Amino acid sequence: MSPSVSSHSIDAPAPTTGGAPAGAAPGTTPGGLRGHLRRRPLTWFFTLAFALSWVTWTPYILSENGLGVWHFSFPSALGTTQLLGVLPGAYLGPILSAFLVTALADGRDGLRVWFGRFTKWRISRRWYAAVILSVPVALTVTSAALGGRGPVLPSAALLVAYLPGLILQMLTTGIAEEPGWRDFATPRLQRRYGPLVGTLILGPLWGAWHLPLFLSDWGGGPDVGWAEPLEFMLTTFAFSFVMTWFFNHTRESLPLVMLLHTGVNNYFSLAWSDMFPWLRSTTHVLLIASAAAAAVLLIATRGRLGYEPERAGLEPAEPGTPRV
Numbered sequence: 482m483s484p485s486v487s488s489h490s491i492d493a494p495a496p497t498t499g500g501a502p503a504g505a506a507p508g509t510t511p512g513g514l515r516g517h518l519r520r521r522p523l524t525w526f527f528t529l530a531f532a533l534s535w536v537t538w539t540p541y542i543l544s545e546n547g548l549g550v551w552h553f554s555f556p557s558a559l560g561t562t563q564l565l566g567v568l569p570g571a572y573l574g575p576i577l578s579a580f581l582v583t584a585l586a587d588g589r590d591g592l593r594v595w596f597g598r599f600t601k602w603r604i605s606r607r608w609y610a611a612v613i614l615s616v617p618v619a620l621t622v623t624s625a626a627l628g629g630r631g632p633v634l635p636s637a638a639l640l641v642a643y644l645p646g647l648i649l650q651m652l653t654t655g656i657a658e659e660p661g662w663r664d665f666a667t668p669r670l671q672r673r674y675g676p677l678v679g680t681l682i683l684g685p686l687w688g689a690w691h692l693p694l695f696l697s698d699w700g701g702g703p704d705v706g707w708a709e710p711l712e713f714m715l716t717t718f719a720f721s722f723v724m725t726w727f728f729n730h731t732r733e734s735l736p737l738v739m740l741l742h743t744g745v746n747n748y749f750s751l752a753w754s755d756m757f758p759w760l761r762s763t764t765h766v767l768l769i770a771s772a773a774a775a776a777v778l779l780i781a782t783r784g785r786l787g788y789e790p791e792r793a794g795l796e797p798a799e800p801g802t803p804r805v
Contacts (some may be wrong), residue, residue, distance in 0.1 A: 517585040523669055527686060530661055534574030537691055541566035547697035550630055559649075567699055568653055574690065575661025578794045583665065598664045601734035608731055609740070616744035617752070623770040624757045632756035647740075647747045653737035654746055662687050663728050663738045671725075676788035677779075680725045681718075688717030709764065715739065716768040720745075724773035729787035 501661055518525050541547060545554040546562050555566040557692045583591045625631050646745040662683060670679030695710045731737045760766070778786060 498532060507512045513594050515585055518582060522582050522586050523666060525586075525662065526665055529578035529581065530574045531690055533578060537570035537573050538567065538693055539696075542568075542693055542696045546556050546704045562568065563600035563699055564653070566697070568657065569692065571654070571657035575658050575665075576656065579661040593666055595660070598735040599660070600731050601732065602736050604731050604734050604737055608734075608737055612727070612737060612740045612744055616741065617748050619774070620745070620748050620766055621756065623773075624753065624760060624766050625688060627730045627766060627769070628757055628760050633758065635752055636755055639755060642751055643747065643772040647743060648752045650743035650747045650750075651739055655743045656802070659735060659739045659742060664733075664735050667725060667728055667731065671729075671788055672790070675784075676725055676786040677784040680757070680786065683725075684721035685714060687721060688714035691717075702739050712762075712764045712768060716764055716771055719768060719771035719775045722778055723771060725788075726782070779787035 540551065541555060543550040544566070545552065546566055555562040558564040579595065581591075583595045587594075621632055629738055640651075668677065670682055674682065675681065691700075691713065692710055694700045694702075695705045695713075700713075701709060724741060727741050728734075728738050745767060749767075753760075753766075754765060
C-alpha cells in the first residue's frame with residue numbers, strides 16, 4: 482500500500498505551539514519547508530514514518546529472512562532476528578518522524594509537550610494494575626473460549642521471565658511506536674475530528690505501516706496469504722479504540738499506553754504458545770478480544786472514548802489560531 486496521505490483529509494489546521502516566528506505577524510506561519518510542516522504536520526509524520534521504516538526494512542525483507550532475493554540472513558539476538566532486522570526500521574519510523582516534525586514545526590514548545598507525555602508516570606496504581614492484569618486475563622479467556630478448554634498452567638520459568646520480557650518490550654516496541662501513533666498523531670487527530678473519527682483514521686494507518694513485514698519472518702512470510710494481513714489490519718483497527726480510551730482516561734500518559742501495547746506483545750511472545758499449544762493464530766485471539774473491548778467502550782462512552790477537549794491538547798495556541 483502507498484504511504485501517501487491526503488493532506489486535506491487528516492491535517493488539523495495549522496500550528497498548536499506558542500508564539501509566532503520572529504518577524505512574522507501574529508497568526509501567520511512561515512513559508513517554505515517549515516511553513517508546510519506547520520500546516521500539514523500529520524501528512525509529513527505519516528509519510529516519513531512509512532518511508533523511513535519501509536526503506537530500512539527492505540534488506541530484511543529481501544534477505545533469507547524474507548523473500549530470499551539477497552542470500553544472507555540476519556544474525557539472531559536474544560533468540561530472534563527481529564531485533565536487528567525489524568527494530569531499526571521501527572525506531573527510524575514513528576518515533577523519529579514524530580520528533581522531527583514536532584521540532585521543525587512546533588519548536589521547543591512543541592517538543593516540551595511531546596516529551597512531557599513520556600514523563601506521565603504518576604498515574605493511579607489502579608491503572609497499572611488494570612493494564613498488567615487485564616491484558617493476560619482477557620487474552621487467556623478469549624483463547625480458552627476459542628480452544629474449547631482451559632490453558633496449561635504457566636511454568637515457574639515463564640512467570641520469572643514475564644516481567645523482564647515486558648521491560649524489554651517497553652524499550653523496543655513501546656518506545657519505537659507509541660511516541661508516534663499515540664503521542665504525536667492521536668492528539669492532533671482528536672482535536673481535528675474527535676476521538677471516534679480520529680481513531681478510525683489512525684487504526685488502519687497503524688496497521689498498514691506493518692504490511693511489508695508480512696513478506697518476512699515477522700509475519701510468517703514470504704508465502705503469506707491475503708487473509709493474515711487483512712485480519713491484522715482489522716485487529717489494529719479494533720485495538721486502536723482501546724488504546725485511545727486508555728490514552729484519554731490516563732490524561733495522555735504515554736507510559737500507560739506503551740504498557741498496554743507491549744503487554745499484548747509480551748503475553749503472546751512468552752506465554753501464549755505454552756499455555757495454548759493447540760491454537761495456531763494469535764491474531765484470531767487479539768481480534769476477538771479487541772473487537773469485544775472496543776464495542777463495549779464505544780457503547781459505554783457513546784463514541785467519546787474518554788476524550789475531554791478542555792483538558793486535552795495542552796499545547797498553547799499560536800496567537801490568532803483557532804482551536805478545533
